[in-house]
Amino acid sequence: MNATASAAPAKDAALARGVGLELSGLHRSFGAARALDGFDLALAPGELVALLGPSGCGKTTALRIVAGFDQPDRGAVFVDGADLTRLSAAKRDMGMVFQSYSLFPHLTAGQNVSYGPRLRKVPSGERDKQAAELLELVGMAGMQGRYPHQLSGGQQQRVALARALAVRPKVLLLDEPLSALDAKVRLQLRDEIRRIQQEFGITTLFVTHDQEEALSMADRVAVMKDGKLEQCAAPAELYDRPATAFVAEFVGTMNHLVGQIAADRLVRVAGRELAVDGECPAEGTKVKVLIRPEGLDLEPIGDAAATAGLPGEGQILLATFLGATTRLTVRLGDGSEAKADLPSHRAAEFPVGSSVRLLPAPRPVLVVAEG
Amino acid sequence: MTTISEIEAPAAVGAAAPKRRFDLRKVRWWRVAVLGVLGVYFVVPLAASFWFTVYDSHTRTFSLSPYGQIFSAPGFGTSVRMTVEVALLTIVILYALLVPAMIAVHLRLPKLRPVLESLAMVPLVLSPVALVVGIQTVLGWGLNQNPGTPLFQLAVDLQNQNFPLILPIVYVLIALPFAYRSLEAGLRAVDLRTLVEASRGLGASWPVTIWRAVLPNLRTGLLSGAILTLALVFGEYTISSILQFLPFSVWIVQDGQGATSGQLAPAVSLLSLLLSWAVLFLVSFLGGRRAVGRTDRSSS
Numbered sequence: 001m002n003a004t005a006s007a008a009p010a011k012d013a014a015l016a017r018g019v020g021l022e023l024s025g026l027h028r029s030f031g032a033a034r035a036l037d038g039f040d041l042a043l044a045p046g047e048l049v050a051l052l053g054p055s056g057c058g059k060t061t062a063l064r065i066v067a068g069f070d071q072p073d074r075g076a077v078f079v080d081g082a083d084l085t086r087l088s089a090a091k092r093d094m095g096m097v098f099q100s101y102s103l104f105p106h107l108t109a110g111q112n113v114s115y116g117p118r119l120r121k122v123p124s125g126e127r128d129k130q131a132a133e134l135l136e137l138v139g140m141a142g143m144q145g146r147y148p149h150q151l152s153g154g155q156q157q158r159v160a161l162a163r164a165l166a167v168r169p170k171v172l173l174l175d176e177p178l179s180a181l182d183a184k185v186r187l188q189l190r191d192e193i194r195r196i197q198q199e200f201g202i203t204t205l206f207v208t209h210d211q212e213e214a215l216s217m218a219d220r221v222a223v224m225k226d227g228k229l230e231q232c233a234a235p236a237e238l239y240d241r242p243a244t245a246f247v248a249e250f251v252g253t254m255n256h257l258v259g260q261i262a263a264d265r266l267v268r269v270a271g272r273e274l275a276v277d278g279e280c281p282a283e284g285t286k287v288k289v290l291i292r293p294e295g296l297d298l299e300p301i302g303d304a305a306a307t308a309g310l311p312g313e314g315q316i317l318l319a320t321f322l323g324a325t326t327r328l329t330v331r332l333g334d335g336s337e338a339k340a341d342l343p344s345h346r347a348a349e350f351p352v353g354s355s356v357r358l359l360p361a362p363r364p365v366l367v368v369a370e371g
Numbered sequence: 372m373t374t375i376s377e378i379e380a381p382a383a384v385g386a387a388a389p390k391r392r393f394d395l396r397k398v399r400w401w402r403v404a405v406l407g408v409l410g411v412y413f414v415v416p417l418a419a420s421f422w423f424t425v426y427d428s429h430t431r432t433f434s435l436s437p438y439g440q441i442f443s444a445p446g447f448g449t450s451v452r453m454t455v456e457v458a459l460l461t462i463v464i465l466y467a468l469l470v471p472a473m474i475a476v477h478l479r480l481p482k483l484r485p486v487l488e489s490l491a492m493v494p495l496v497l498s499p500v501a502l503v504v505g506i507q508t509v510l511g512w513g514l515n516q517n518p519g520t521p522l523f524q525l526a527v528d529l530q531n532q533n534f535p536l537i538l539p540i541v542y543v544l545i546a547l548p549f550a551y552r553s554l555e556a557g558l559r560a561v562d563l564r565t566l567v568e569a570s571r572g573l574g575a576s577w578p579v580t581i582w583r584a585v586l587p588n589l590r591t592g593l594l595s596g597a598i599l600t601l602a603l604v605f606g607e608y609t610i611s612s613i614l615q616f617l618p619f620s621v622w623i624v625q626d627g628q629g630a631t632s633g634q635l636a637p638a639v640s641l642l643s644l645l646l647s648w649a650v651l652f653l654v655s656f657l658g659g660r661r662a663v664g665r666t667d668r669s670s671s
Contacts (some may be wrong), residue, residue, distance in 0.1 A: 069568050089571040100562055102569040106587040115583075116573035167573055 018045030018201050019080040019170045021066070026075035028061050028227075035061040036072065037227035043171075046201040048194070049232070050214035053224035054250070059207045060175060062224075066205060067173050068092045079170055095164030099176040101156045103148040109135060109159045110144030116167035134162040137196065154185035161193065165200070172197065174206040178213065190217055211251055215239065223247045239292075243278070245368045248290045255296065255338045257358070258311065259289040259367065267367050270312025270358040277364035287367040289360075293327060296340035297359040298350055312358040314338070316350050330356055417641065424638040437638040444635055450622035453534065457618060458604035460539040462597045465550050468543070473554055474585065477563050491551035494544045499609045506541060507614065535616045545610075546603050550596035557592020561585075602647050619643075 021043040028036040035058040043049050051059040064070040066077055068089030076085045084092055103112050113131035114122075122130070128144075135141060138158040148156055157177050164172060174193070178186045194217045197204050208214050214221045215235040222232040223246075231243040242248035259269030261283050265276045269289040281287060301313060314332040326347035330338045338358055342350075350356055424437045441447060469491075476483050513526025529537040563585065570584035571577075586593065608620040617625070623636045 067568070067572055069571070089568070090574050090576055092572075093574070094572060096569070096572045098565055098569065100565050102562070102565045104566065104569070104584055104588070105561070106590075115570070115575075119574045119579065163573070 019203055020045050020078075021171050021203050021205065022078040023062060023066065024076045024078065026062060026065060026077075027073045028058070028065065028070065029073060034227050036065075036075075039075070039224070039227060039229055041222055041229060041232060043203050043205065045203055047219045048197050048204040048206060048217060050206045050208055050218035050221045051224060052208060052211060052214040052221050052251075053230075055209065057224040058227040059209075059224050061227075063173055063175055063205060063207045066171070067094055067096050093167065093169055094171045094173055095167055095169030096173040096175065097157065097160045097164050097177040099179055101148065101153065101180070102160055103151075103156050103163070105148050107147075108144060109140060109146050109148070109151065112148070112159055113144075113163045113166050115163060120167070130166060131162070134166055135159065137165075138162045139192070152185075153181050154189055157181065157189060158192075161196070165196075165202075169202065172202050172204040174204065176208055179208070179210070186213075193217070215251070221251075223250060225250075241277070242366065245290065245366055248366050253293055253339060255291045255293065256288040256336070256368075257291060257332075257338060257360070258334060258336070258370075259287050261285045261287060261367070267365065269365075270360055271310070272312075272360055272362070274360060274362065275364040276367050278366050280367065281369045286370045288370055290366040290368065291360050293339040293341040294325075295361045295363060295365075296338065297361065298328065298330070298340050298342065298356040299359055300349065301355050301357050310357075312360075314356065314358075316352050316354050316356060319347060319350070319352055321347075328356075330358065332358075417644070420637045420641055424634045424641065437634040438642065440635055441639055441642065444639075446617070446622050447639075450617055450619045453617070454605055454619040456534060457538045457542065458601045460536075461542040461546060461604055462600050464539055464543050465546055465596075465600060466593065469547075469550055469554055470581070470586070470589075473551075473558060474563065474567075474581065477558055478567060488551070488555070491547050493547075495548050497544070499545070499607075500613075502541065502544070503610045503613045506537065506610075510537065530614070532616065535611075535614070537614065538611060538616060538618070541610055542600070542604050542607065545607070546596075546600040549599040549603065553592045553596030553599065554589065555592075557589040560592075561588045598650050601650075605643060605647070 023039060023041045026036045026039040028034075033056075035056075037058075039058065039062055041049070041051075041062070051062060053059050061070060065072050068084070068087060068091075072085065076083050078084065079092070103109075104115065107115065110128065110131045113134055114127040117127045117130060132141075132144060135144060138161050140155060140158050140162065143151070143155070143159075148159075151159065160177070177193070178190055181189065190213055206214070206218060215238070218235060220232055220234055221238050223230045223238065225246050231238060231247045233241075233243070238247065239252055242251060248254055257269050259267045261276070261281055262268040262273055263283055265280045266273050267276050267280075267287060267289055269291075274289070310333065312332070314330045316328055317331045317337065318329040320327040320329070321344065322341070324344060325341045326344045328340050328342060328347060328350055330340065332338060340358065425433050425435055427434060472487065476487050510526050510530060513522050513529075516523040516526070529535065529540075566584050566588065567580055570580040575583065605619055607618075608624065611618045612621050612624075623639055
């Protein structure tokens with residue numbers, strides 16, 4: 001299929017490229033529950049930022065405020081420098097794809113895509129042509145005449161994406177659009193959304209509770225907690241250098257090893273001394289040391305040493321094959337567990353039940369005082 | 372240029388279910404018996420009415436002439452036209468009040484839903500006689516005002532014999548529970564919030580959103596509410612009779628009795644009943660088709 005030629009006009013005509021989006025000091029409460037508590041976020045033109053956080057952290061509220069479906073108690077939303085906070089949703093020129101299937105059930109796929117252009121009084125012929133091009137762009141060529149109930153969930157979300165793009169949105173808002181889809185379709189569609197977003201260079205705010213989705217799709221990931229921004233950074237930075245203990249624990253898998261502050265900005269853990277990144281309690285304080293599974297190596301030890309229960313020593317409890325790596329779960333002498341990701345060819349050296357010693361990589365670590 | 376080349380398989384539309392073979396041995400006879408009793412209960416009176424309209428006991432002959440006389444009977448056309456106009460105005464007023472109120476309650480004030488429901492159900496326990504006596508008193512009070520005053524003129528206009536505005540106003544009350552239930556069922560069957568937000572987000576104003584995105588998806592509920600209201604208005608006798616108007620139901624009793632040894636009135640009643648059933652069947656059929664559509668979607 002030569003989609004390049006046919007979809008290019010849609011691309012040119014459909015979108016106003018790259019505008020900045022800024023959320024400034026947003027506060028929103030629902031009764032006693034505080035959904036947003038001074039939330040700030042800025043998106044550069046053409047950037048895709050994922051809002052990630054646990055349920056109830058306020059990410060959907062923030063998105064709804066940007067869309068104009070909800071109003072903040074305080075704070076403002078700026079698009080391209082213009083304050084849109086009190087502007088009606090109908091006048092914001094934003095495209096949104098919802099979590100639930102939001103196509104109009106009484107309209108065909110083509111009519112759904114043409115809904116926005118029709119409101120903007122685009123002539124009928126042009127509307128149909130644009131709808132056909134956008135549907136082709138999202139892989140739904142020739143399905144203009146299908147009604148939503150004749151489409152699968154993934155196909156409906158593709159049409160919803162085409163419908164959102166058809167109004168030349170300044171900002172694209174995605175509210176967990178993939179969460180209702182099965183795993184295979186989700187993987188396929190997320191790559192396509194990302195590719196289309198990059199092609200059009202459209203500023204996009206994407207709400208998800210799926211870390212993998214956020215880390216794989218976004219230019220930056222904004223982690224939220226209790227209505228506030230914890231950290232907004234590129235996926236690799238967020239993973240490798242989490243700014244707070246919450247981010248460290250929320251994003252990816254994290255080990256909590258028992259340690260003690262040995263000196264200023266130095267923690268002793270599993271027989272090694274590591275530099276402390278971020279906040280460091282006073283010397284002598286017992287702490288939890290946060291280390292990712294890939295930041296732990298193992299070495300075999302004799303059984304006698306393991307039974308002594310020295311810090312960082314234990315027995316292999318479980319081996320989970322993950323492909324290139326194998327995750328080994330170690331039960332430590334104090335009863336806690338630690339996970340270490342090793343290349344699969346090395347994991348064979350550590351059969352279940354064998355005694356091992358943890359070897360933390362010599363990198364700065366985050367610590368949390370034991371409470 | 373990017374396109375999505377691999378598309379997941381479309382939903383199986385109308386996938387054929389395995390056919391069931393009819394097996395006489397599996398028929399539950401008690402069900403047949405219950406249905407039979409119900410059938411007799413409904414069919415016997417109708418059959419008796421039909422027999423009465425077509426059999427002349429004096430001449431001992433059969434004739435369909437009462438059915439032929441219906442459309443030429445004096446007053447028939449006027450009463451039907453008035454009833455249809457009253458019914459249409461009732462439906463318009465009813466939906467003009469109910470649709471925005473129910474949408475607002477569903478979207479913005481869900482806690483008020485039980486209150487609205489209770490209010491909508493009140494007319495069920497309202498005695499038509501008590502209601503009409505109250506209305507008569509108010510209208511009488513209006514007519515006792517000085518001629519030329521707005522209240523007097525209003526009372527006169529409300530009781531205009533050609534088009535009594537008071538009837539649709541009263542019928543709105545009586546039809547409220549039925550229209551409410553029909554609309555409520557329709558609203559619960561759609562994701563109203565998402566529909567509205569999708570439409571608003573695409574640039575539609577509130578009126579356009581309701582007209583183009585919401586109402587088309589409530590059409591089954593709207594239609595069944597309208598049909599119930601129409602049937603109710605066509606069958607209502609007490610209020611219009613006491614207020615001395617001559618809609619269809621009152622005409623059947625008063626004027627229709629005169630012709631052809633009283634055979635015309637039951638003939639008209641039977642015909643209107645068959646028409647009502649046909650319309651209700653149509654509504655059920657449309658509702659069934661919508662339900663099948665939803666099942667297809669949910670299965671994907």
